[in-house]
Amino acid sequence: MSIHWEILGKRGEDNALLVTVDTGQSQGHLLFDCGEGCLSGVRISTIQSIEHLFFSHFHMDHVSGFDTFFRHNYNRPDGNVNVWGPPGTIEVMSHRFRGFSWNLHHNQSGEWLVHEISENALAKSRFLTREAFATGEALPTQPRSEDKPDLNADTYALKGILLPHGNIPSVGYHLKEKDKQNINPAALQELNLRPGVWLQALTDTSQSDESPITVDERECVLGDLRKKLLETRPGESLAYLTDFRVTPGTPEWNELVEWLQGTGTLVCECQYRNADRVLAERNAHMTTGLVGQLAREAGVKRLILQHLSRRYEEAEWDEMLLEVRREFPRASLLSN
Ligand SMILES: [Zn+2]
């Protein structure tokens, strides 16, 4: 199992992040933001298999490419399409859905679930293609808490955090693969047990530890074998942060550092150079130095910089990377 990711769009242009959670048996596709042109190089079959689209916020450079996504998915035949975002997402999406003439929709499949993340609650509305997206049916609102993911899928869990972006919030997302239990071949050999179909019972969560099991004509208890033969491989993790500004010493900074602690890959905006800190402050974005310091304090394994301002010449992007590396050496830029 692993997490693959690709930043869509170029340096100085709109960016998005396409993530594939690969279990070996299946692949789940997730898209974070959808700026202009971001989907132009993505295969249509991939666009049509994205299960969740996560918006950070609805500034135009993060939502301009949504029509392409919608066009390929509005009448998805199998399973629903999920859209996530900050407070106001249900209203914004309702307008996006309704911004077309619908007259051939009555027999069309298509079910869209729109999730709205606020500080303490997760609201959800359902929109149907056959109703021309006329009304969003409000589904029960769920309370949010620190120890509970906002999305608990079979193979991964996802949490959002509201970050300050001027006077609006921008949602940061953290994706964590579930820990995987593997059979340790050395331990199997040590116990002198022959591999076979019985091994499947070890990772079958529907069977309790107390269940009896016969292996090589020996009567065993499943829990004992699990203890001796299974090893846990921790899942990979990735965080996506864009369009926000937090500064050291503030409660928001400390909360974010804590929230990111130990993340594998941090994909983060890097809009401005240190020299443009006045602009960064005015537009509620981060600078190279702040991004590097955040990655260092959070103890992430690697940092990938995206969403670089188009105000800079090409040569300056490499200088931006050097500025970040002064704070956090394991940083790289999205490829151009
Ligand atoms: Zn932006």
Ligand SMILES: [Zn+2]
């Ligand atoms: Zn923005």
